[in-house]
Amino acid sequence: MSRLRLLIVLSVLSIIGILAVQAIWVRNAYALRERQFRQSAFIALQDVADDVAQLNHFTINRYAVTQLSPDYFIVNTDAPIDPVTLEAFIQRSLQQHHLITDYEYGIYNCETDRMVYGAYVSTSSSTPLTTGIQGKNLPKFPRYTYYFGIRFPNQTGFVAGQLSGWLWSTVAVLVVVMFFGYTLSVVLKQRRLTEVQRDFINNITHELQTPVSTIRVAADVLQSDAILQQPDRLKQYARVMGEESRRLQKQINSVLQLARSERNGFVLDREVIDLHELMTTVADRFAPYVTLGLMAPDARLQADRYHLETSLNNLIDNALKYCTTTPCVLLETRLERGQLIWSVKDNGIGIAPEHQKAVFHQFFRVTSGHTHNVKGFGLGLYYVHQVMRAHGWRLTLTSQPDQGSTFAIACPYLKSVRVNERKSECPSGAKVV
CATH class of the missing domain: 3.30.980 (Threonyl-tRNA Synthetase; Chain A, domain 2)
Incomplete structure (x- = not known):
């Protein structure tokens, strides 16, 4: 260095x-x-x-x-x-x-x-x-x-x-200096990319080894003859193997999803989606830490349901992981200036202003000292940003350290489809305010 x-x-x-x-x-x-x-x-x-x-x-x-x-x-x-x-x-x-x-x-x-x-x-x-x-x-x-x-x-x-020769030599020197500066910037960018990729490899190695090791230990235990005489222990290790395999599958899917989007771009399968219904379903999955504030009378939009739901899951998952107290996530919708505004607001640790643009970059993760407090690949917010850009929506981040974060998305809604204003109820513990 x-x-x-x-x-x-x-x-x-x-x-x-x-x-x-x-x-x-x-x-x-x-x-x-x-x-x-x-x-x-x-x-x-x-x-x-x-x-x-x-x-x-x-x-x-x-x-x-x-x-x-x-x-x-x-x-x-x-x-x-x-x-x-x-x-x-x-x-x-x-x-x-x-x-x-x-x-x-x-x-x-x-x-x-x-x-x-x-x-x-x-x-x-x-x-x-x-x-x-x-x-x-x-x-x-x-x-x-x-x-x-x-x-x-x-x-x-x-x-x-009369100084044409000198002027041309000056232009040549400036061109050389510009190319040198550009080369230097490329070298620095490649160096930063190398560091990010090295961190990513270290993270993914650790994240993949942990469930694999756990599954291997559980498999060794299940192969023993004595386990057949202990049904409670057998169920416990079977449950551990199921949880770790799902965790491993989730991590592999996130990496493969990024690879596919980088290679082919986002191919959107747009359909009419009721955002209120989708938010209610997602909130039920993360209950009881999610609260709904569905104020928009009309929340139907044209979007890719899979990418939209995955983005919503990523935002909520980040809010739960980066929180030092009891998590409280608020999903809101409202109509403003002819647009549908929906947001994910949390009470987490917040993001410093100098990192707010970088969090949407590939592999970037905010560190504390020289370690990451929360395990991950640094792909969640990058994926969300790519999805919003593919839809043509505007994503903004408002955050202060120790004061939580708010991710707000502005997008057009279907004016031709009118929905009676209703109060959405969140099953299994998710509340509507």
Whole structure:
């Protein structure tokens, strides 16, 4: 167990380290590409300034480009220039330096201290957009008499597009991490399943050995000649063999029933069932510990009688086993919001909130310390949950430790069949409240 925990911790730390290193690499690569973009833009705009100077037959003896922000530059021209010519220079220079991205620019006039022309140039359109740009103010720079300002609004997207290799590598790392995490979860799930199966094998071995051993001892006694002279003792051992054989048959049936349902699913043989009648019959079987509270005037439904009766038996059997005082089980029915609600309520030890979902899992049993206080296979509530789901009914559990449990099932009833409201009587000790 400690090795597995150590493996999990080291694996998680490794994944975090890989993701952290990848994030740092991507951030550094982005910063490098961003610097390269600014340097390329600076050189390209310096070339534009040289082209303008050559066009006007003078030489610029200093750097003509000033960067005011990460995506905004101003370029000194020292002379007025035609917007069409300037735009041609800009386009050519940016393409030469592989800066294929949108930009907007404006030309400053020193005589009016205003921008005389401006346009937004998109790589997806060859026609500059000039609407709303002309006439705007540009800041005045004492060093520059004539200049134009240029901004790259999509600089972030352009730089990110240059990182396609890094982005794909990041995606590959994330995919590997996800597969690793999924593999780790499968390993943990298989480990838990192995532990559950081991507990199940231990439980079933003990549960099956006990009646088999008892039957073998009783059979040895019955084979002796002296037993024929003791009729009372003979009847006692015959009764023990009958009880243990029925117990063994019940345990085998529960395992075979689960195996059949897992292999073929629940094949429901639906028929019209009077739930009140069924509850009365089941309550008589568990008398005098069961009380009936049959409040629904109409309790007829479409269900598989065998699976429904077996589920009811399992719920009552659990209520009787997990009780430290005199068991008191209440079977109730009522109509609520157009549905038939029937429930099994007990005064048992209850179920802690952290176990209430797991009790419906296969082989799961709530333990006390490292031992099970009540013998069993952990199949009863799993079977009940499967039956309810096969019928399309909703099963809810309400429970608190030492305050008992209530299993409530909501299902549709047959509205077309009306039954006169009656008081059901439970024979042989089962009571109706």
